[in-house]
Amino acid sequence: MAEADGNRGGERLTVRLNPADNVVTSRTEIAANVKIAEEMVATLAPIPRGHKIATRKIGVGEPVRKYNQVIGFATQDIRPGDHVHTQNVAMKDFERDYAFCMDRHDTDYVPEKDRATFQGFKRPNGRVGTRNYIGVLTSVNCSASAAKYLAEAVKPELLEKYPNVDGVVALSHATGCGMADTGEGYANLQRVLWGFAGHPNFAGIIMVGLGCEVNQIDFLLEANQLERGPRLRTMTLQETGGTRKTIEKGLSLIEEMLPLANQSRRETCPASELTLALQCGGSDAYSGMTANPALGYAADLLVRHGGTAVLAETPEIYGAEHLLTRRAVSKEVGEKLVERIKWWEEYCARNGGEMNNNPSPGNKAGGLTTILEKSLGATAKGGTTNLTGVYKYGEKIDTKGFVFMDSPGYDPASITGQVASGSNVVAFTTGRGSCYGCKPAPSMKLATNSAMYDRMSEDMDINCGPVMDQGVSIEEMGTQIFEQVLRVASGEKTKSERLGIGDHEFIPWQIGAVM
Missing domain, CATH: 3.40.50 (Rossmann fold)
Incomplete structure (x- = not known):
């Protein structure tokens, strides 16, 4: 057996997370035949860093426990010192006790006068941002390139005039058409677009569509009570006249938004x-x-x-x-x-x-x-x-x-x-x-x-x-x-x-x- 007593340079070789566990985790690579003194076992195989070692016999079908919780079941007899991993452990269904609210407890809140603060951007609707971007948001993948080109058209020398603005970012995605206009997928997309359009980290949003997609911009605005205004502008490639004209119009809208966005200042929140x-x-x-x-x-x-x-x-x-x-x-x-x-x-x-x-x-x-x-x-x-x-x-x-x-x-x-x-x-x-x-x-x-x-x-x-x-x-x-x-x-x-x-x-x- 190799000369080792569970320590290497005064450092323990393994971590035990709970006394009831039947495995420990290696802190470093451990060779075979190394004695883990604190667990009274010796490794039967090389153990990679971060992997598990059995500290007692685990019979086939018995649970493997870590954090004093079941993490799997032995697919074969596991001996003390064995490497415990996918070759001898598998998942299977088992009953969990949901015990609703059993561990609910009072939260020790910090008094309001003593609470931490940060420097954020207060928005007119009362929400607070941690960044101050202008976003170009697409309703459909068909307008993704136009949105990307629009964001790229905003040159650094223009942004330098507005030091309180973090930048212009185009957010495009792979869907928005060829989908049902009801159901879980459509609802997911609508919630995401609504959430980003009203996110406090945006000082302004330009929404760009193609025009004929399932995910119509007007439907999105109506469903989520969003109103067009100086900080929310919309357009479609079909109405505007194509890619080049959409980029030109979008750039003029961003130029209008930048002074408004730059008025935002960080303040204590x-x-x-x-x-x-x-x-x-x-x-x-x-x-x-x-x-x-x-x-x-x-x-x-x-x-x-x-x-x-x-x-x-x-x-x-x-x-x-x-x-x-x-x-x-x-x-x-x-x-x-x-x-x-x-x-x-x-x-x-x-x-x-x-x-x-x-x-x-x-x-x-x-x-x-x-x-x-x-x-x-x-x-x-x-x-x-x-x-x-x-x-x-x-x-x-x-x-x-x-x-x-x-x-x-x-x-x-x-x-x-x-x-x-x-x-x-x-x-x-x-x-x-x-x-x-x-x-x-x-x-x-x-x-x-x-x-x-x-x-x-x-x-x-x-x-x-x-x-x-x-x-x-x-x-x-x-x-x-x-x-x-x-x-x-x-x-x-x-x-x-x-x-x-x-x-x-x-x-x-x-x-x-x-x-």
């Missing part, structure tokens, strides 16, 4: 006006141990200061949804979440898929074995406060506190919905390394481990690796994240903003028949 999108992507085994619980603590702080934190990605809370229903403020709220879970089960079934078609290959390489394991780590982003609301994709969030918005696990589509719902800042945890950016909402990237942060520091805003490497507490790291959210909301640029990322990540969730 309470943190209660922040709505933070909680997101993870390219996850690894450390996601649920470092960045996600730290972001959860930051979300708790935001809620205590009167703000809103929005968890999403329904397929990635699957198997852990019972932890949220227990925190629901009412049975009605909890049942809304369960209804969304059932919708997803039916949606996957009718499309020939299944809810355990996750984690991704990158997630698995990072040590995540089943959707249950991934979901337990992902749910940690939601902190510990009560679940105050459950919303459909892109639905306007009208309550404060910790809420859930239904969405796919595909990050750009999920965040598009969160921003449409009102999120004005995004916090995105990643273990493998995501380079996501999001206009008009600034997107902070939180690295789960120091190795990836060092490798991709140009894209990462915060390194949560010291939770594992240096013993930094979740509370301390969460406080750092909360303070960074306030700085970013006040105008400090994120790494993705410095790199100019965010023009191509507008992805409304497309469901339903394409005709």
